[in-house]
Amino acid sequence: MTFNKTYLIFLMSILLVFCCSKENESNSTDKESNTINEVVQTDDSDNSTTSSSESSNESNNSAGAGIYLGTKCNEISYSTIPKPDYIEGDYSYYTYGWQLDGSDQNSCVNAYNGVNAEGISLVEAVLSDAKEKLGQILPVNTWIFHTQMTELDNICSDYSAFTDDSSCFELRPTAAATVTQYVLHNGGNFLLSEGFWGDPEQNGAGYKVAYHEYFHIHQNSHKFYFDATENFGINMTQFRKVDQNEDVNLVGPIWLEEGGAEFAGVWYSSLKGWVDYKQYWTDYLDEARSVIADAASRGDIVSLKDYETRYSIEKVESSENSTGTPREFAYAYSAGGLAHIYLIKKGLSSLNNLMIEYYKGVAELERKNVGEGYKYAFEKYFGMPLDAFYTEFDDFMLKSRAEQLSILELN
Numbered sequence: 001m002t003f004n005k006t007y008l009i010f011l012m013s014i015l016l017v018f019c020c021s022k023e024n025e026s027n028s029t030d031k032e033s034n035t036i037n038e039v040v041q042t043d044d045s046d047n048s049t050t051s052s053s054e055s056s057n058e059s060n061n062s063a064g065a066g067i068y069l070g071t072k073c074n075e076i077s078y079s080t081i082p083k084p085d086y087i088e089g090d091y092s093y094y095t096y097g098w099q100l101d102g103s104d105q106n107s108c109v110n111a112y113n114g115v116n117a118e119g120i121s122l123v124e125a126v127l128s129d130a131k132e133k134l135g136q137i138l139p140v141n142t143w144i145f146h147t148q149m150t151e152l153d154n155i156c157s158d159y160s161a162f163t164d165d166s167s168c169f170e171l172r173p174t175a176a177a178t179v180t181q182y183v184l185h186n187g188g189n190f191l192l193s194e195g196f197w198g199d200p201e202q203n204g205a206g207y208k209v210a211y212h213e214y215f216h217i218h219q220n221s222h223k224f225y226f227d228a229t230e231n232f233g234i235n236m237t238q239f240r241k242v243d244q245n246e247d248v249n250l251v252g253p254i255w256l257e258e259g260g261a262e263f264a265g266v267w268y269s270s271l272k273g274w275v276d277y278k279q280y281w282t283d284y285l286d287e288a289r290s291v292i293a294d295a296a297s298r299g300d301i302v303s304l305k306d307y308e309t310r311y312s313i314e315k316v317e318s319s320e321n322s323t324g325t326p327r328e329f330a331y332a333y334s335a336g337g338l339a340h341i342y343l344i345k346k347g348l349s350s351l352n353n354l355m356i357e358y359y360k361g362v363a364e365l366e367r368k369n370v371g372e373g374y375k376y377a378f379e380k381y382f383g384m385p386l387d388a389f390y391t392e393f394d395d396f397m398l399k400s401r402a403e404q405l406s407i408l409e410l411n
């Protein structure tokens with residue numbers, strides 16, 4: 001470790017968008033004792049609540065159910081799931097009102113007591129830059145709060161309308177983003193507490209974190225979106241199946257989802273002068289090397305493939321690890337991000353393919369290859385079959401530090 005870390009690994013507040021178990025992740029990879037707590041949107045489902053929602057939607061005769069209300073900051077666009085335009089196979093297809101009136105470009109900063117002007121401007125700067133660099137296909141509401149000064153009732157009375165079960169979150173250190181199949185009709189949400197927008201000591205890290213969260217919205221909005229028909233499609237059957245079988249999420253392996261978000265966060269923030277790209281990735285390289293060396297001391301061989309699902313990650317990063325000893329955190333982020341740099345520097349992929357085309361293509365490839373869209377998208381946009389990449393990247397991670405820095409052009 002090359003920098004002072006007082007890592008606190010929190011299992012995070014649950015961002016309950018629809019009463020499902022959500023992935024609780026902690027990113028321990030940040031600098032300057034910055035604790036990142038993430039709740040990343042996953043494709044979990046809960047049969048009881050899902051079916052009750054679906055049936056209530058179908059049988060809901062109350063006025064205005066499923067009707068587009070218009071899109072304004074801090075207000076829902078639909079009070080219930082709208083009726084699909086059509087259903088084909090396992091997919092329900094939607095064209096949302098905000099696609100038609102242009103409010104899919106809305107980026108809202110909903111700030112609550114305790115949030116200062118600097119915090120708001122940080123988030124606004126990221127939302128604006130990210131929309132320009134990555135695009136935006138649904139309205140985004142950001143919920144910016146202070147863990148001590150914001151009144152829970154105040155923020156929750158607004159936020160809970162964006163969930164399907166009127167749930168909320170706790171006022172804890174949080175950086176979290178979500179787009180789910182249950183409330184897709186109301187766009188994407190992300191949460192940020194003062195540790196990320198209000199700490200001048202962080203020296204730009206807050207921008208990076210906000211960018212990382214925006215990227216999750218980017219990834220998880222495109223996984224539903226079909227470019228050719230310009231509509232959204234939801235395969236609820238497959239979402240349930242993925243969860244039940246502990247399979248890889250539609251958007252791809254967790255290391256790709258998190259590593260991609262971290263790569264994007266650092267890369268685009270560095271272009272704005274908010275963070276130091278080389279410093280970040282050199283530190284991440286050391287961190288990833290430490291995960292490997294520490295595990296190797298117990299005969300535990302680390303592969304990027306171990307970081308495909310939240311289940312597999314929980315296994316290797318806990319005492320469920322076959323050696324009985326958890327691995328150091330958080331290889332999905334550090335190595336996942338480094339994998340992106342590797343793909344570019346080896347000429348296998350490009351920034352545009354890694355950041356945009358993969359996500360634009362994955363929904364269509366998933367529809368053609370249910371459960372395996374990410375594998376096809378990987379090979380198409382990242383330049384080689386995923387399994388072959390695991391072998392190559394695992395080998396790369398065992399090279400000398402000097403050689404790695406040279407390949408990644410971080411020296």
Ligand SMILES: [Zn+2]
Nearest residue numbers: 038040258261
């Ligand atoms: Zn994340």
